[in-house]
Amino acid sequence: MGASALPRLAVTAGEPAGIGPELLIRLAATPLAANFVAITDRTLLQRAATRCGLSIELIDDDGGALYERRPGTLRLRHVPLAMEEIPGQPDPRNAHHVLATLAEAADGCMGGRYDAIVTAPLQKSSINEAGIRFSGHTEFFAERAHADVVMMLASPQLRVALATTHLPLAAVPAAITHESLTRTLRIVHAELRAKFSLLQPRIAVLGLNPHAGEGGHLGREEIDTVIPVLDALRSEGMQLIGPLPADTAFVPAQRERYDAVLAMYHDQALPVLKSEAFDRTVNLTLGLPFIRTSVDHGTALDLAGSGRGDPASLIAAATMAMELVAHL
Structure with a gap:
């Protein structure tokens, strides 16, 4: 019997100036048996890896199956930032970037490209300051999926x-x-x-x-x-x-x-x-017509850029997503 393909989990980095990108890097460093596809900006993740003191290999996602993942590797769906992030200082000019990552994750799940979504925290106030009415991930995905x-x-x-x-x-x-x-x-x-x-x-x-x-x-x-x-x-x-x-x-x-x-x-x-x-x-x-899990905390702007963020909740979210996918 051949090996089973790893579950394809779309992982959004959330607020670029928050703790999310660093947590995503730490998630990629674990041995969890999942095909993590980061949906965010390539250079954002590279800077986050440097702040965490970790090396990361970013591989453009081709949509194919993966049967084994080495810690420190991460598939990537590049969604460019409008402005380079300043840790701890959300920039409303990046609001459309954040929403684009969520849209890609949701549409990808509904289109069969991903098995589940795992989301890092975002800054709702920054999106609203950009003139976009937004109350949270939950409401965004509900509207996107008409659910x-x-x-x-x-x-x-x-x-x-x-x-x-x-x-x-x-x-x-x-x-x-x-x-x-x-x-x-x-x-x-x-x-x-x-x-x-x-x-x-x-x-x-x-x-x-x-x-x-x-x-x-x-x-x-x-x-x-x-x-x-x-x-x-x-x-x-x-x-x-x-x-x-x-x-x-x-x-x-x-x-x-x-x-x-x-x-x-x-x-x-x-x-x-x-x-x-x-x-x-x-x-x-x-x-939702797809699985979506997330951390239970906010963007931790005071910790952003320090490389000291605790990835436990993101790891728990990814683990639960893997378990739920296995039940399908």
Whole structure:
């Protein structure tokens, strides 16, 4: 029996002035058995390698299969910068470069050129300063693929999906409707089955308000929206627990009851996850027609250019992408 081709993972470097290019170089230095295709500027990676004190062999990607990869080698899809980066100082003139790398990765996955996407962090403010409305990777890929998606962060111990993502807190209650919550839970349920091989996934759903509304005394969203949605989906056979008060949902006795948590907003559950597994947590987008994983941290502008960035989260993201590809 012949050897299997390595999974082709498109890896975007994110914000050129951030930590991403250096993390990508450190990822390439590992012995992970994947065909990493970096989608970024060639000279950017060469400068990042110099800052890390590592040598890198960049090979123009020809789209072919690879059966073995030597550490320190990296296939490249060159997307030129508009301006040479200054570490720690994002330049809005490079915003179109960043978006072009994401478009190439998404279109390449949908076209069968890549098996999955792994993304390094980008600087949303720099893209917006260029006059481009942009709220994040998740929303970009959803629009590109014309898909309804859900953001999930996963560590070895915990999976947390989000009912809303990058919204101001004041906008969250209005964004949680019967329709949106039903759609989100359907996506999470289907993806836990398809991607994580959980035949009957148990999903804990957090309440929006303190104490899950305390019977309506601290808000009626649970009574008016969350509970009716859960009851309707339970009647279809979904195993849904809640709504649970967020302040006790993550204690060990509760965790044994579920396979994943649905939080109502970004900062409701992610601090718990990141505080206990920051370097092992992976951001993934559910509902896309391709696999996309990412680091769980930002651009670390204060570390950019130092060569001291920790690649653990990017390595975890690449490892999870490899595992998910293997399940296909």
